[in-house]
Amino acid sequence: MANSSVNEMNISIMSNFSGSKKVYIEGSRPDLKVPMREIELSPTTGTFGNEENPPVRVYDTSGPYTDPDYSVDIRKGLPALRRKWILERDDVEEYEGREVKPEDNGYKNRNKQTSREHYQSLKREPLRAKEGKNVTQLHYARKGIITPEMEFIAIRENVSAEFVRDEVASGRAIIPANINHPESEPMIIGRNFHVKINANIGNSAVTSSIEEEVEKMTWATRWGADTMMDLSTGKDIHTTREWIIRNSPVPVGTVPIYQALEKVNGVAEDLTWEVYRDTLIEQAEQGVDYFTIHAGVLLRYVPLTAKRVTGIVSRGGSIMAQWCLYHHKESFLYTHFEEICEIMKKYDIAFSLGDGLRPGSIADANDEAQFAELETLGELTKIAWKHDVQVMIEGPGHVPMHLIKENVDKQMEICQEAPFYTLGPLTTDIAPGYDHITSAIGAAMIGWYGTAMLCYVTPKEHLGLPNKDDVREGVITYKIAAHAADLAKGHPGAKNRDDALSKARFEFRWRDQFNLSLDPEKALEYHDETLPAEGAKTAHFCSMCGPKFCSMRISQDIREYAKEKGLDTQSAIETGLKEKAKEFKEAGGTLYKEV
């Protein structure tokens, strides 16, 4: 796990996708520029017609890494684009943060701690709310204030800034943006915006390193992850997280109980509110934007999981259940919930109220344990909102298709439309190795029904820690699910990309087709497996059918022929048919059915 090579981390400018370039849309002030990816298209020519095809702009999560004018230095971190906006509000103060201890990284003493010198280059003094102030976007929204973050988002989502403010004020949407993560490009999670996806990264005791995790982060955002969760459970948790946050253009979430558990050497019973509180502060100062907190795993719910096929499958949920049972006490996350709110509101950290009792198998879907916890999450949502702390609600899990809608209906009602953030759900248990697919089915559906963010699942689910290829596969799969949901919801503008790609496909503008796709590199690679020659990029066929049988080519031939013969409308055909039928009848034949 040592990482003296963190200096040599090979993260530099990533070329943008072929045919694409980064553009910025300016807002009401020069320091508010919203990045988009603009895809250039070739003109329509020849028999297909004669017209320019306007470039297509798509949402871009990749951050400055795909900006050729930006010079990457991960030891410095990304530009603090939001810092001015935060300081302007004049409700925060800089202070000397908590001292970083060896235990934060899972070491017993200072000597063993690695990368201190690298860490120093990243570190800066944290901010927190001034005495008596509340710095959450929800707080501002409820005061009727449109922040620069809200304006940024309005441009990104192509809606009005007032609409953004209203959705946040009502609790239907959240803007995860810790004042100590000024590098993040503001984004929103809510049912009335584009469906978002989250990618999980993080090491485990068994494998991975800091470099790999930072690389996974830039890799995942390149492919389209809207947020990132760092779920590390091994060594160097603190340092890994610092590197990630300082360099992450998207919000970062964590599950603080993991690090707290490391601090008590993995013995759940030894957890205390004090250790947990200290961990919250530590992570708040680093800039974590949302915390998964399993405050709904109550002592009295634990026996409800006794008869389950797969018990408790949430790491955090199982840890808290163990603690509750051992101490025979109510969860300290629950009993100290308001104190947690007091911390969250000083930094603007959003709750991701954890589904510790989510079903981990089809057999356990929608059971008593799951919905009991949901009731408590509803109760906690109200308390958080009392403090103007932003909230989203986590959801399942493993749920067969016919039980999916019930999850959304119940969550909407019980949690008063707070955004829903589900893991899949997987629609069957029988395909480890393909759980990105078993869950894409459920995720697309639950997104259609109203879920705001989908947590990705990779092919490695249930089997091991994902590597970079798995991360890519998981991200693209979940972009598919999210976009399919946007289409089904009739989200304005969603269909434009499908239409542009299909038009390119029909006109054999192969490069345009690839460049418009979610994974231009793979589309090109697969096409070129059988037809690599440059000429094939304008060929009116591919190796699926060959030149004679390509239906798209034949389709086009038909259109040209029809036009030529004046047969391109239904009335023309009917007239023609009537004439032919008359001819035939007069000649004694009966071939033509009466139209």
Added chain:
Amino acid sequence: MANSSVNEMNISIMSNFSGSKKVYIEGSRPDLKVPMREIELSPTTGTFGNEENPPVRVYDTSGPYTDPDYSVDIRKGLPALRRKWILERDDVEEYEGREVKPEDNGYKNRNKQTSREHYQSLKREPLRAKEGKNVTQLHYARKGIITPEMEFIAIRENVSAEFVRDEVASGRAIIPANINHPESEPMIIGRNFHVKINANIGNSAVTSSIEEEVEKMTWATRWGADTMMDLSTGKDIHTTREWIIRNSPVPVGTVPIYQALEKVNGVAEDLTWEVYRDTLIEQAEQGVDYFTIHAGVLLRYVPLTAKRVTGIVSRGGSIMAQWCLYHHKESFLYTHFEEICEIMKKYDIAFSLGDGLRPGSIADANDEAQFAELETLGELTKIAWKHDVQVMIEGPGHVPMHLIKENVDKQMEICQEAPFYTLGPLTTDIAPGYDHITSAIGAAMIGWYGTAMLCYVTPKEHLGLPNKDDVREGVITYKIAAHAADLAKGHPGAKNRDDALSKARFEFRWRDQFNLSLDPEKALEYHDETLPAEGAKTAHFCSMCGPKFCSMRISQDIREYAKEKGLDTQSAIETGLKEKAKEFKEAGGTLYKEV
């Protein structure tokens, strides 16, 4: 495309999946033995309890290739397991079939034709119905007869033979089983049975060879394809098909218009009813079990596609549309439909009424052209049923989620519940390279709504011809969609496999988990990427979380602890809580919330 090496085709016994063996369930007669795959499981031991886990039986499409007692010789073909049943019915006669011509394989003269000597070893005299006889399973079912095919299916599907007969008689299900394909293991396609999947194979002018196509067939059936379509469009169409059918344990479908088009040198306008009819007979004698026939692409519908984004995406549909428009005549498939029925009923070939006007993009979904054709397919269904010819209806295509159900509702009504057989549908256009996933979402949903068979889509869709890896990926993906649909429909017994796998997962019986999965080899491979040592196969963690954080392990610890302390029921917890609360209160604390 030459294949002098067809002798050396490397198809031998395929080892069964790990932990699995072939078993046969005998029916009412010794020559009726239904193959199943039986997965052996380890016992539950240790803290999890002490019990045997009964073996799990699953549906098996792999044929004799996974029977260790069977000696494969593809030059001889599979055993003609149905031949006796067919002859017993005393309604067929052997006859000297049509002469195979060089044109059948796309050659101009006899010298160029390859593999004649190999072909000879496979060839046998075809059967057809005696004069005045109708040999379809639908005909028998309507006469109240339960055929051995129906009994075989009843055992395979775990239902009564009478139920099978009734579903077939009503037209709600079909048994594709040409009397000239006696090697096939009978199967049924219908909404009240397991959802089925089809895999497409076949060469194109650009790539592939006979060996590769035969290998794809045994490969696809190994992974679970219920039927196969040979969609070859290149050279050696006839020979390729013969090799495939003689060696295929599953029904084989084709699109006869492809070969007909080859015979007229790819010039659609030169197609004639006579060439087509000859092709039908040729393929009927070989043993094709179902024909995709685009008899619903009528001349007057063609202009309805003029404004579409992707025109006509069906090969057969575009060919017929071109023919209609050129000749300004109604499609000969439509005008000669009853003559086609007369041929089908002599061999028991089922119609797969083609969706030539299916939408090939989100923009074109559920449009006028698509549903106009569906109306005609409804009309043709009635005609086919008049002849007791079996019918299934093909469906889309590209359809966003919110428009999927309408397709099933309309098809059920218009086509009187004939089985629906869809291609996906793809729920978005924007992910070439991942269209197995974009379509798995739609396929699972449309299967849940009542579609009987799902035609697979591979990662190569829109980009090129699939290779073996793509075939595997496509088959497994579609097994997932079909099974997710079975679960959502509450299909009896479907959930058993999910429960057995999840139980194995919870108990860390890793090998059992892999062996129960759809792709045991991949599950094992992914797990072993990070934890290859043999000891890891009984470890209570994997590299996702490591030993400390595995929620399943913690879950189990919780259960043991709870049991130990007598805290494994909710009432026990509540009692304990009340006592603790009382203690605390007396000590002055207020930690415990009143239960």
